[in-house]
Amino acid sequence: MKRKLLFYIGISVLGLAFVASAAAQTLEWSPAEKFDDGTDTAIAVHPSGLILEFHRTHNGGNSLWYHLGKVNGTNVTWGESQSLPDHGNWPNVAITREGHVLFVWSTGAIKSGSDLYYKVGKLDPNGDVNQTISWLTERTRWDSGFHSSIALNDKGVIVGVHESGSGGVGLYYRVGHFADPGLGDFNIVWDSGEWGINYDDGVGLPSRF
Amino acid sequence: MGTLSLSNLELIDWSSKVKLGDGTYPAVAANGTDVVATFVYYYGLTGDLYSSVAEIR
Numbered sequence: 001m002k003r004k005l006l007f008y009i010g011i012s013v014l015g016l017a018f019v020a021s022a023a024a025q026t027l028e029w030s031p032a033e034k035f036d037d038g039t040d041t042a043i044a045v046h047p048s049g050l051i052l053e054f055h056r057t058h059n060g061g062n063s064l065w066y067h068l069g070k071v072n073g074t075n076v077t078w079g080e081s082q083s084l085p086d087h088g089n090w091p092n093v094a095i096t097r098e099g100h101v102l103f104v105w106s107t108g109a110i111k112s113g114s115d116l117y118y119k120v121g122k123l124d125p126n127g128d129v130n131q132t133i134s135w136l137t138e139r140t141r142w143d144s145g146f147h148s149s150i151a152l153n154d155k156g157v158i159v160g161v162h163e164s165g166s167g168g169v170g171l172y173y174r175v176g177h178f179a180d181p182g183l184g185d186f187n188i189v190w191d192s193g194e195w196g197i198n199y200d201d202g203v204g205l206p207s208r209f
Numbered sequence: 210m211g212t213l214s215l216s217n218l219e220l221i222d223w224s225s226k227v228k229l230g231d232g233t234y235p236a237v238a239a240n241g242t243d244v245v246a247t248f249v250y251y252y253g254l255t256g257d258l259y260s261s262v263a264e265i266r
Binding site: 026027028029035036043044045049055058069175 | 230256257258265
């Protein structure tokens with residue numbers, strides 16, 4: 001009986017711990033601060049605290065820009081606005097632990113006729129917020145499509161997802177890796193095959209169609 | 210190699226909804242210590258970019 005009672009008390013304490021743990025996951029956001037004009041914003045954060053923010057100009061053009069930043073207590077210290085070397089829409093960015101920057105974008109402002117490109121560059125993860133990305137590859141088309149997003153992990157696995165391009169529907173993904181970083185070849189080898197793989201139905205933002 | 214096992218995705222136990230701001234096109238990234246969000250607020254035809262930070266406890 002005593003053992004049963006202790007068991008129930010233990011379960012109750014564990015339950016309260018889980019409740020406390022869930023409550024602790026509510027984030028306390030700092031007040032939002034304006035840092036530039038623009039739209040189509042995307043962001044990546046390096047373990048060092050270096051932030052990469054990519055966006056498109058706000059005035060209807062298709063010039064693409066980036067900021068580097070650092071978390072400074074409860075706000076971000078942003079570096080100056082710097083232009084990206086390519087024009088387009090929906091930029092997206094990821095950064096490796098070594099500071100390699102993977103930048104993807106859509107050529108079209110709408111799905112019809114839009115292609116997806118990537119470019120790889122390098123930053124010093126411990127450098128300042130006004131350093132410039134050194135580009136290591138040419139702009140490279142990786143699919144037709146629209147509104148892409150990119151991610152990679154510490155094992156070098158790259159995953160890209162996007163909406164279909166002209167005439168298609170649905171969402172597609174690819175899995176790949178940098179060809180040979182040791183020899184400075186940061187072109188992507190797509191291990192998932194020549195074509196994107198359909199994984200679900202869906203679109204991004206209807207207001208863009 | 211080269212395929213994703215999407216069926217193994219786990220459901221997220223979302224915390225209660227907290228308003229971050231008024232805007233559109235939200236983006237978020239984290240590094241294990243901090244989480245940073247950006248979003249766009251349109252004032253007429255002008256898009257303003259905003260950022261906000263939270264600490265991951």
